Amino acid sequence: MINFLVIGDVIGRPGRNILTEGLSILRSQKKIDILLVNGENVAGGFGITRKTYSYLVDKLGVDVITLGNHWHDKPEVDELTSLEDSRLVVPYNAKGIKEGVSAGVGYRIFTTRQGLQYVVMNVLGKVFMNPETRSPFESVELMLQDPVVQKVAIKLLDVHAEATSEKQGMGFYFASRCSIIYGTHSHVPTSDERILEDHAGFITDIGMTGGYDSVIGMKKSRAIERMLSGTHNKLEPSKKDGWLCALYCSVEEDGRCSKIERIQMRLSNLQ
Numbered sequence: 001m002i003n004f005l006v007i008g009d010v011i012g013r014p015g016r017n018i019l020t021e022g023l024s025i026l027r028s029q030k031k032i033d034i035l036l037v038n039g040e041n042v043a044g045g046f047g048i049t050r051k052t053y054s055y056l057v058d059k060l061g062v063d064v065i066t067l068g069n070h071w072h073d074k075p076e077v078d079e080l081t082s083l084e085d086s087r088l089v090v091p092y093n094a095k096g097i098k099e100g101v102s103a104g105v106g107y108r109i110f111t112t113r114q115g116l117q118y119v120v121m122n123v124l125g126k127v128f129m130n131p132e133t134r135s136p137f138e139s140v141e142l143m144l145q146d147p148v149v150q151k152v153a154i155k156l157l158d159v160h161a162e163a164t165s166e167k168q169g170m171g172f173y174f175a176s177r178c179s180i181i182y183g184t185h186s187h188v189p190t191s192d193e194r195i196l197e198d199h200a201g202f203i204t205d206i207g208m209t210g211g212y213d214s215v216i217g218m219k220k221s222r223a224i225e226r227m228l229s230g231t232h233n234k235l236e237p238s239k240k241d242g243w244l245c246a247l248y249c250s251v252e253e254d255g256r257c258s259k260i261e262r263i264q265m266r267l268s269n270l271q
Contacts, residue, residue: 001250007037008245009184011210011217012045012237019209021267022244038184040068045237047073053080066122068160068185089122093134107143118154125161153255160185167204175200179251187216189245193262201257207245211238242267
């Protein structure tokens with residue numbers, strides 16, 4: 001059995017500080033074998049940099065980092081994705097993937113300290129997002145048909161999507177073939193964690209790790225000003241009311257999720 005802790009979208013420095021504080025508590029309370037983080041907002045709310053990647057991997061011991069629609073906001077992601085021991089997984093159907101960068105696009109296969117392999121897959125939703133995005137259903141189907149992926153029993157899928165209906169549809173459609181299917185991107189936690197088809201741990205959206213005195217992680221005054229004026233003023237991560245949102249799942253060696261728990265911690269260290 002493998003115990004996975006999956007952290008929702010980490011929003012800028014406040015999110016990193018909350019994650020640091022929360023992990024010290026969770027590691028004393030739970031047996032965590034593998035730690036996954038959605039890191040598409042980890043650098044100032046937009047993308048990932050060498051510095052923030054190193055913080056997650058080297059300082060916090062993150063095993064896998066999935067991304068999302070902001071995957072290429074910082075161009076150095078190409079270098080990070082190509083590292084021999086890279087932990088990054090870029091969405092399979094992301095538009096504009098740099099030609100020649102194939103490692104870690106869509107999925108990566110990792111091995112636990114006990115020698116068990118697991119696959120982490122990442123796709124973008126299509127509903128209410130970029131209309132040119134290829135179908136996430138077709139994208140996951142293609143990954144699951146890969147002979148290399150088929151050999152691995154334990155499969156995790158990050159569905160980075162806007163619409164709850166699309167994330168739930170993905171959950172039911174792939175439940176018998178994935179171990180954990182979780183939604184990210186909308187930054188609002190849902191309370192519908194459950195095991196689908198007696199196989200896949202599922203939640204529509206884990207929620208973000210950041211300041212919740214905000215509009216989806218960003219200072220509310222600036223976000224509301226955008227809505228009122230229609231201008232694109234610069235957004236900045238909120239430093240108030242810190243929450244860590246996560247999913248804790250136990251997965252058997254045959255790929256079946258046997259336990260699922262939603263975690264929401266209110267913490268203080270946002271500065």
